[in-house]
Amino acid sequence: MIPALLWSLMVFTSASAQRTINTSAQTLENSRIFQTEDISVEVSGKLALCSHSEKGTIILDVTGGVAPYTYRWNTLQTTKDRTNLFAGTYTVEITDAVGNVHTERIVVQPPYPLILEPLEKTDATCGSGNDGTAKISVKVGRGEPYQITWSNGLKDTWEAHNLAPGTYSVTVADKYNCDVTTSFEIKAASEGIQVSEAIQNLSCSGQKNGAINLSISGGQSPYTYIWNTGSTAQNLTNLAAGTYSVLIKDQTGCSFQASYSIQAATAIQLNETITPESCAGSSNGEIQVMLEGGSAPYTYKWSNGQTSAKLSNVTAGNYALTVTDALGCTIEKQFILGTASELELELVEKNDISCAGADTGSIHLKVAGNSGTYTTTWLDDSSAGLNRENLPAGTYQLIVADESGCTVSSSFTIAEAQPIxxxxxxxxxxxxxxxxxxxxxxxxxxxxxxxxxxxxxxxxxxxxxxxxxxxxxxxxxxxxxxxxxxxxxxxxDFPSQINKSGRLDFDYRKLEINSEPEVQIDEEIIFESVISEEFIGWEWSFGDGKASKEKDPIHIFEAAGNFEVTLTAYDIYGCSSVEKNIIQVNAPLEFITIPNAFTPNGDGLNDTFIPKFRAVSEFSMTIFNTWGEKIYSTTSQETTGWDGTHQGQASPPGNYLYQITYTSKDGEQFTKTGGVTLIR
Incomplete structure (x- = not known):
């Protein structure tokens, strides 16, 4: 590193400035010596450049000597201060008013790099931890003193401790205020513990129903909890008002600490103003309640169903009120509402009409709770007193008033007797x-x-x-x-005897006449009765579980056998007569008759080829010509048969072949083949 001394401010003082200049003045009268202070200079400004684009400045503060001063720079300028200077050495001669000279040489330092060593840092152990560190140092610079400023507020220290995960910066400035800034990030070795809380404050005064419920994420479970209450549970319940602190740690030792407050509820206080009912039954009593504490809004529930803070238009009596605040806290109170005047009309006895149309009704009354004397007024008879006799059916209304002005009225109904x-x-x-x-x-x-x-x-x-x-x-x-x-x-009327001479008989026959005289299954049989006029009702029983109330019913026997048919007739007295007959029902034998010729000439006789059959459950018929070509086919038992045509054209006269297949009622299948002649 280059010694800082080389780059420090260089101020050189000339020999003439270093010595003391004495100026002697003599007068003719006497001889006195005058001595002045040396010229002294303080140099400031920007005497070191931080970059090649910057320019320096020199500011002189001159004292001593005898003002005014003159200035002469080696660059020939004569101003006191200099600006817009490049790096280099600048010399100025300062001359005071009496000729004393002071020479000052000033160096404006050229740009010199401020280079920091790579920042050393230690990441936090977890996302919610604050144990990260960072250290900075100067690799190249002009020397002490340096100014260090950290983005988290630290100053003039080379190391920062207790750093939480995040992004930071640090700025280092030299003694010439040239600075350099570096940024860095403190990371987390693992995700930090994240905690969100749900606080349940006390709902009602005096209760201990506060709760703190924590939701934990991040870190590495399982977690441990240490509350200031000694609890090691995640959540706290049944809490009183106060502050609760918790330390949470995960299995890596990462921790989170927080405090939570449970707020106390304000007790509900109730005051009331009671206005009694003026007169018994006047329904003008009032109870007004005023509330303090609790949490608004409030709901009111009176025992008579009203729901406001003011109970109004009520009669004397006992009333209960339940007040509930916004948190569900309640307060209950009983009130007694009196009556200023308790005038009351009491019914002692009332008798309704004993027999329809009679005037036997009566009303007996008594007055109680009156203030002073009272008067009675019946709307139908103003002169009547409290007790009335010999009243017809009707409604009677009485008004009673006492000296306080309270009145009471009542209606009394004398009911008409229900006639026999x-x-x-x-x-x-x-x-x-x-x-x-x-x-x-x-x-x-x-x-x-x-x-x-x-x-x-x-x-x-x-x-x-x-x-x-x-x-x-x-x-x-x-x-x-x-x-x-x-x-x-x-x-x-009383009859002399029961008529038992009525005639009863019946006969039966097939509804559709055919060549078979016996009754067959699935045939419609009509039963024809002979019933005398003395009989007003009848009923048939056919012996097969079926019955009818028709006079001449039609019945179908679905199975073969002997059936006892019974006709029962009833007269006006409910007495009955019975007639019975045994009917034999036969199962038909299957047969099929196939004609050997037909004449499709439209005369209505033998116009189609179709076999005659009975007791057949399934049937099919196919017609072929002599070359074996199928020209007609049917499976319907309701068909009218082959009309002698093929594909809409009349077939030529001649011989044709048929194949007929049918199934008997017993399920046995038969097939018949043969020839038929078409005649035209």
Whole structure:
């Protein structure tokens, strides 16, 4: 390294400036010696260049000698200060007013490199650690003193410690304020611990329901936790208000430390102003509550359902209030609301009408809680008192007022008695087996007040039901518990005997006439009844589980066998007569008849070739010409048959071959082949 002395400021003082100049002046009167101070110069400015593009400056501060001063530079300038100077040596002669001369030689240093050694650094152990270091030193420079400035605030130190991961810079300046800056990054050996927290403050005063829940990422799990409470859990619950600190470490020793505060809730305080009800039943009482503490907004729930801070338009009584703040904290309080005047009208007794249409109603009342005397006013009779008798059915309204001005009113309804209504109902009890009849009559009662007294015209009493055995008029009298009476009568008919002479018979036949006289399965059979007029209802049972209520039903037997068909008829008394017949149902035998010729001439006779068959479940027919070419085919049992055409053209007369395949009801398959003659 070049010695800094070579590049320091060089100021040379001439011999003339170093010696003391004495100036003697003599007068004729006496001889005195005057001595002045030496000229002294302070040099400042930019006396060293940091780069080739810079220019230097020289600023002189001259003292001593006798002002004013004159200046002469070796570059012939005569100004005191110099600017825009290149590097080099500048000499100035300073002469004061009495001729003293001082010579100053000043060197403006040429640019000299400031070079730093490569920065030495140690990365942090983890992303959340702060144990990184950095060290800087000068490789080439003009010498001490150096000014060092770190971007994290450190000054005039060659080493920085406790650095967290991140980007930093350091600036080094020499004694001429020429500087150089280098940047560097402190990295992390592993990802730092990242922590986010969810704080649950106390919801209600006095509770310990605070919580701190931590979410951890980064670092290398597992983590360990040390709280200032002594807990080693990740999360804390059931906390009181206060500050809680935690130290978190991962398995590499990387750590994270933080503190969290649990805030206390403010207790809810409730004050009230109660305005009593002015008069009993006036419903103008009020309770106004004022709240302090808790967390707004508040919700209010009164025991009568109101939901505001002011309970209004209520009667005297007990009321409960529950206030809930925004955090769900509650306070409950009971209130007693009184009445300024407790005027009350009490119903002692009320009697409704005993019998319909009578004036037997009554109202008996009592006044209590009045302030002073009171007055009563009935809307229908202003002269009536508290107790009223002989009232007809209706509604009666009373107003009572006391001396305080409070009034109470009430309505009383005298109900009309429900009139007694009675109805005689009759029925005939018939024994079909022996042919006997018994008449039964009973009375249905509505209204009135039980128990009832019942008296029949036939002499029976106390019974709602009697028997009769002849035609005529029946009367009944009903009296209820209040003596209210109702009478009714009815005409009854009584038959002399049960008519059992009615005729009942039936016959049956096939609905579609064919050559088979026997009843076959799947054939429609109509049953024709002969029923006398005395019968009003009938029912068929066909012996195969099926039944019908038609008079002449049509029935199909789906299986072969002997079936007992029963016809039952009923008369007006519910007595029945029965007629039965046995019907034999046969299963048809399959057959097929194939014609040997047909004449498709449109006369409606034998126009198509189709076999006649019975009891066949599946069928197919194919027609071939004499060369074996298929000219017609069908699988439908509903087909009308081959009409003697092929592809829309009439086939020539002659012989054709057929193949017919069918399956019997038993599942056996048959095939028939042969010839048929087409005649035109």
């Amino acid at each position: 209504q009675a109805r005689i109902e009759t029925a005939l009890d018939v024994d079909c087996a022996v042919g006997t009849i018994t008449g039964v009559a009973w009375v249905s009662i509505q209204g009135g007040v039980q128990p009832y007294q019942i008296s029949w015209s036939s002499g029976e009493t106390g019974s709602r039901e009697i028997n009769y055995n002849s035609s005529g008029n029946l009367k009944v009298s009903v009296t209820d518990a209040f003596g209210c009476n109702y009478q009714t009568e009815v005409r009854v």
